[in-house]
Amino acid sequence: xxxxxxxxxxxxxxxxxxxxxxxxxxxxxxGHADAVAAHSEDHxxxxxxxxxxxxxxxxxxxxxxxxxxxxxxxxxAHAVEGHDDxxxxxxEDMGHEAEGHEAAGHDGHGASHDxxxxxxxxxxxxxxxxxxxxGIGTLFFLAIQxxxxxxxxxxxxxxxxxxxxxxxxxxxxxxxxxxxxxxxMHHLWHWMAEGIMDPASANYDPIIAGKEGYLNVPFFIIRxxxxxxxxxxxxxxxxxxxxxxxxxxxxxxLFFTQRKLAATFVVLYAVTSxxxxxxxxxxxxxxxxxxxxxxxxxxxxxxxxxTVLNLLVMYLRINNHLPWINANHQHDLGKFMFAFSVFWxxxxxxxxxxxxxxxxPEEVTYYLPRFKGExxxxxxxxxxxNFIFPILVLMSRDAKxxxxxxxxxxxxxxxxxxxxxxxMIMPGAVGYDYGFGFAELGGILFYAGLFLWVTLSQLSKAPxxxxxxxxxxxxxxxxx
Amino acid sequence: xxxxxxxxxxVRALYHDDDVxxxxxxxxxxxxxxxxxxxxxxxxxxxxxxxGLKETRIAxxxxxxxxxxxxxxxxxxxxxxxxxWPQNIGGxxxxxxxxxxxxxxxxxxxxxxxxxxxxxVWTYLVINGLYPGADAQNxxxxxxxxxxxxxxxxxxxxxDVLKKSGAVEIAEA
Numbered sequence: 001x002x003x004x005x006x007x008x009x010x011x012x013x014x015x016x017x018x019x020x021x022x023x024x025x026x027x028x029x030x031g032h033a034d035a036v037a038a039h040s041e042d043h044x045x046x047x048x049x050x051x052x053x054x055x056x057x058x059x060x061x062x063x064x065x066x067x068x069x070x071x072x073x074x075x076x077a078h079a080v081e082g083h084d085d086x087x088x089x090x091x092e093d094m095g096h097e098a099e100g101h102e103a104a105g106h107d108g109h110g111a112s113h114d115x116x117x118x119x120x121x122x123x124x125x126x127x128x129x130x131x132x133x134x135g136i137g138t139l140f141f142l143a144i145q146x147x148x149x150x151x152x153x154x155x156x157x158x159x160x161x162x163x164x165x166x167x168x169x170x171x172x173x174x175x176x177x178x179x180x181x182x183x184x185m186h187h188l189w190h191w192m193a194e195g196i197m198d199p200a201s202a203n204y205d206p207i208i209a210g211k212e213g214y215l216n217v218p219f220f221i222i223r224x225x226x227x228x229x230x231x232x233x234x235x236x237x238x239x240x241x242x243x244x245x246x247x248x249x250x251x252x253x254l255f256f257t258q259r260k261l262a263a264t265f266v267v268l269y270a271v272t273s274x275x276x277x278x279x280x281x282x283x284x285x286x287x288x289x290x291x292x293x294x295x296x297x298x299x300x301x302x303x304x305x306x307t308v309l310n311l312l313v314m315y316l317r318i319n320n321h322l323p324w325i326n327a328n329h330q331h332d333l334g335k336f337m338f339a340f341s342v343f344w345x346x347x348x349x350x351x352x353x354x355x356x357x358x359x360x361p362e363e364v365t366y367y368l369p370r371f372k373g374e375x376x377x378x379x380x381x382x383x384x385x386n387f388i389f390p391i392l393v394l395m396s397r398d399a400k401x402x403x404x405x406x407x408x409x410x411x412x413x414x415x416x417x418x419x420x421x422x423x424m425i426m427p428g429a430v431g432y433d434y435g436f437g438f439a440e441l442g443g444i445l446f447y448a449g450l451f452l453w454v455t456l457s458q459l460s461k462a463p464x465x466x467x468x469x470x471x472x473x474x475x476x477x478x479x480x
Numbered sequence: 481x482x483x484x485x486x487x488x489x490x491v492r493a494l495y496h497d498d499d500v501x502x503x504x505x506x507x508x509x510x511x512x513x514x515x516x517x518x519x520x521x522x523x524x525x526x527x528x529x530x531x532g533l534k535e536t537r538i539a540x541x542x543x544x545x546x547x548x549x550x551x552x553x554x555x556x557x558x559x560x561x562x563x564x565w566p567q568n569i570g571g572x573x574x575x576x577x578x579x580x581x582x583x584x585x586x587x588x589x590x591x592x593x594x595x596x597x598x599x600x601v602w603t604y605l606v607i608n609g610l611y612p613g614a615d616a617q618n619x620x621x622x623x624x625x626x627x628x629x630x631x632x633x634x635x636x637x638x639x640d641v642l643k644k645s646g647a648v649e650i651a652e653a
Contacts, residue, residue, distance in 0.1 A: 349585060357572070
């Protein structure tokens with residue numbers, strides 16, 4: 001296993017290197033016509049719903065005008081060849097085209113700003129966030145077990161600990177992205193672009209400049225560091241105390257220490273889960289905001305973690321490493337996977353429907369490329385994979401106890417949530433220069449390899465059964 | 481009501497503790513007797529398994545009821561909001577059902593849950609003979625307080641097994 005983990009990491013690294021050295025701008029020639037068609041169509045709709053949108057800048061107004069004319073030629077005029085010249089200079093800002101409706105900021109991304117250069121960085125962010133979900137979701141779950149003094153899962157605590165120890169690695173990946181972004185090696189987070197906060201600059205964007213108090217590079221890096229310290233620190237402390245408790249002769253002296261620690265972490269995480277989602281994901285579309293975004297991201301991360309835990313416990317059970325864990329425990333983990341898939345859907349829909357219903361330009365911009373543009377098939381597939389598959393596969397009681405069903409559901413949920421993060425990040429970060437290549441695959445292999453490495457070596461470092469946990473007997477006798 | 485055949489005499493054994501009850505049920509079944517019913521003042525965890533009851537099919541029924549509710553909701557929203565009397569609400573598309581679907585999701589959800597929950601309760605009550613107006617089937621009111629009763633058809637050697645299993649009172653009826 002160690003060999004597999006190591007080789008996965010290495011292959012991933014190589015792929016990442018290839019990915020970072022690939023020129024992605026080649027994609028810009030194809031798919032233009034419909035991108036622009038979608039663009040103009042969207043635009044007209046948004047303009048209709050907000051007739052007084054402030055198209056102040058003359059150049060911008062002209063552009064809008066041109067697009068309106070295109071659309072006015074009739075909706076079946078999508079493939080009109082005349083689009084191409086417009087596409088040449090309009091495509092680059094496709095990712096932020098949505099924001100263009102607000103007039104301001106549109107000129108912020110001129111033709112000089114080539115979003116395709118962001119592609120490998122964006123791919124790395126997608127993978128960082130996805131794999132971070134596994135670590136932080138499990139850490140949160142572990143903390144709840146202590147904070148609520150849960151009985152059934154006591155025999156699984158070591159598994160949770162091993163997975164949560166992984167949380168620091170994707171966080172380091174994100175920190176790397178934040179620092180390189182601050183050094184202007186990429187502009188994954190568009191608000192980091194030069195001059196965007198400077199009224200004298202051609203890049204000036206008053207809306208983003210208004211958020212300077214929160215969205216500035218030093219504070220951004222400080223926040224990322226704070227998440228790293230709080231999250232990885234909590235994982236480390238919970239693990240250390242648990243190992244120390246094993247070494248004690250008897251009793252559960254550290255149990256209540258663990259409980260306090262876990263409760264403190266849960267409170268801190270309640271805040272940092274939201275702010276981290278705003279920072280790393282929502283601020284990519286810096287004009288747009290959603291109050292539900294933190295929970296929405298958290299729900300996706302938690303499902304990912306539950307799914308990975310299910311798979312890991314399944315693997316350990318098949319190999320007879322957990323003889324005190326039976327189908328009832330697996331069933332409960334399956335319930336979490338099922339329930340939080342539904343919870344994720346609920347939050348997803350809550351965010352979507354309110355925006356769809358109110359149809360305010362400043363909000364609806366987020367869903368235009370995702371639900372009307374090129375991302376639509378991916379978006380629909382993602383919702384189906386994250387909702388319909390788990391709900392149908394895992395609804396029955398027996399399915400949550402059968403490895404085949406759990407595996408099947410897990411595959412769809414993991415792929416679906418990877419895609420969910422992909423769709424959260426890509427439209428804003430690279431526009432329509434998206435794809436699935438070495439950068440994406442490399443990131444997956446890299447992080448998956450590290451995940452296996454960290455988790456399995458942590459699992460092998462300590463006995464898989466705690467010695468002094470007060471709920472251990474309850475966990476062994478757990479049944480439904 | 482006249483019976484065409486003689487009713488089989490039943491034996492009723494009372495127990496005073498749920499743990500004793502569970503082990504008694506296991507012993508009685510291990511000795512080869514069939515238990516027809518157990519009356520308890522509260523749900524006893526693990527009793528269904530000890531009695532060897534069939535797995536409930538209410539989950540499948542609930543799923544079907546949910547699908548029925550979903551179908552009703554789709555039909556309802558389509559007929560009222562699209563087909564019969566289309567209305568312009570906030571400029572939302574009312575040309576066909578699919579375009580306006582997001583607005584209907586709360587209704588789809590609610591009716592699915594409503595149908596699944598209500599029909600499930602009614603199915604449960606009817607199948608168990610607990611519908612309103614049904615006669616009480618409890619042979620001994622003490623099982624609503626602090627006694628547990630096992631009811632089974634009379635058979636040879638049964639009383640010894642029951643006594644050994646910890647029954648505090650055995651009666652034939």
